[in-house]
Amino acid sequence: MKEVMSQLSDGQHLEVKRQISIYEQGISDIIPTEELEKKVAKSILENRPLNIKLGLDPSAPDIHLGHTVVLKKLRQFQENGHVIQLLIGDFTGKIGDPTGKSVARVQLTDEEVKHNAETYFKQFGKVLDMEKVQLHYNSQWLSKLNFEDVINLAGKITVARLMERDDFEERLALGKPISLHEFFYPLMQGYDSVQLESDVELGGTDQHFNVLMGRHFQEKMGKEKQVAILMPLLEGLDGVEKMSKSKKNYIGIDEKPEEMYGKAMSIPDELMMKYFELITDLLPEKVRQIKEELNEGKLHPRDAKMLLAKTIVRMYHNNEAAEAAEEQFKNVFQKKQLPLHINEIKWQGERQALITNLLVELKLMNSKSEARRMVENGGIQVNSVKILDPGETISIENNTIVQVGKRKFVKIVFE
CATH class of the missing domain: 1.10.240.10 (Tyrosyl-Transfer RNA Synthetase)
Known part of the structure; x- marks a missing residue:
């Protein structure tokens, strides 16, 4: 470290400090910080950009603000001239990352992986300059490994090390099954870093184990070890759970x-x-x-x-x-006014309907029981009048406005 830093001019020293101060903003951990400083210094001395990796298994293609925490950090590296390596796990995506899962994940088909990856590309462009991003698919090298290669890869890590993962340890203690193929997910993610010769890998704190696998396998295969930068997880609108579409506590970047x-x-x-x-x-x-x-x-x-x-x-x-x-x-x-623009739904049904039936027919609720609970909780208004009885019959007129909660409005329009 001292040898590299001693070769820098005063201006280059300042540039290293400037970049590191940016990369340290809003992170949970850098493993280790000294190595990141050394890599940035060497990058400046050799006029060579660093390879910054983000691995993605395209299992949930709708990007929300939680995803942008790590994308924003990638953007900072990109603005300093470094190369962003977006790795689409089209091979690992068919296995599924077991991180944080109490059961094995459902494997994705080739068609699902391809569709989800394409969706990622479009949405990432709202944060990153995609013309300056390297796109990789790990099937390019993982699908070419023969069984002997896989055995050799597995021989570079112990079962005890793999069992350090909290989710594996918990499932074993609870007597829940762990399929053998799940052990290979962190091996493959680590091997991705070997193939890409990544200098830095980013991930959320829940990816701590997987990201460190890159350092492990790079060292075992004689490569320079990557630095791990772990980003905090963003709680969703409920203030408790991690932002997630499945938890319905998210803000999507493609929303109106x-x-x-x-x-x-x-x-x-x-x-x-x-x-x-x-x-x-x-x-x-x-x-x-x-x-x-x-x-x-x-x-x-x-x-x-x-x-x-x-x-x-x-x-x-x-x-x-x-x-x-x-x-x-x-x-x-x-001001308690109606919004200027309200989605219109063309209506061909009866002119009277139970409020619960109406909410389901308008696709504002998934079921009558869900509609009943919403009514009883005071979350439904028709023409600005709150409906509190789930058994109430509503007279449907042209331009009737139905409101669900605080933000969802629809206008019924006769054909």
Whole structure:
């Protein structure tokens, strides 16, 4: 480390410090920091960009703000001239990462993997400059391994090391089955780093074990070990669980501006600063200012949250859309007005219907029992009148407006 740093000019020393200060922002851990400094220094000395890897198993192609935590960090490396290696696990995706799973995951078909990968590409372009990204598929090398190759790869790690994974340990203790093929997932992810000669690999804290496998196998195969950068997981709108589509606590980056804004306004106050720090493009100085003003009582939490919501919409749409979304939110929630634009549903059914049946027919609820609970909880309005009796019959007229919760509106239009 000292030998490399001693070769740097004063200006190059400052550049190393500048880059490292950026990469350290908002991370959970760098393993190890000294090696990252050395790699950045060598990159500057040799005028060679670093290879920055992010592995993706395309099992859930809808990108939400939780995914953008690591994408934002990739963007920082990209802006400093380094090469982003997006690795699509079209081979490993058919096996499924067992991380955090109490049971084995369902294997994906080739068609599902291909479709999901294409969806990733389109959405990642909202954060990364995809023209400067290297796209790789690990089937290019994993599908070519013969059985002897696999045995040799497996011989470079012990069963005891693999059992260090919390999910495997827990399943074994509970007597739940662990299929042999699941042990090969971290082996393959580590071998990916060998093939790509990655200098840095990024992942969430839940990927700690898998990312360190890259260092392990690179060392076993005589390569320079990659540095692991672990990013914090972003809690969803419930403030408890990790943001996830399956938990329905997410904000998707492809959602409509009004929907994004409305969802952002439901972020718990205690998580606002984490969202500002991890998923917005605001400068660190601006984020610190917001935090200070909140702590000092100079900035109302509602106003801070509106700034957060507006920033999110502006990042994934544009300024005009952000302004319009904010105006609609004010009209609907502060002035109690209806939104300017309401989705219309053409109606050919009866002119009267039970409210529970109507909600299901309009596809606003998945089942009558779900509709009944929503009505009983006071979450349904028809023409701005709250419906509290799930047995109530609704007279359906042209332009009847049905509201579910705070943000979902539909207008019934006769054919």
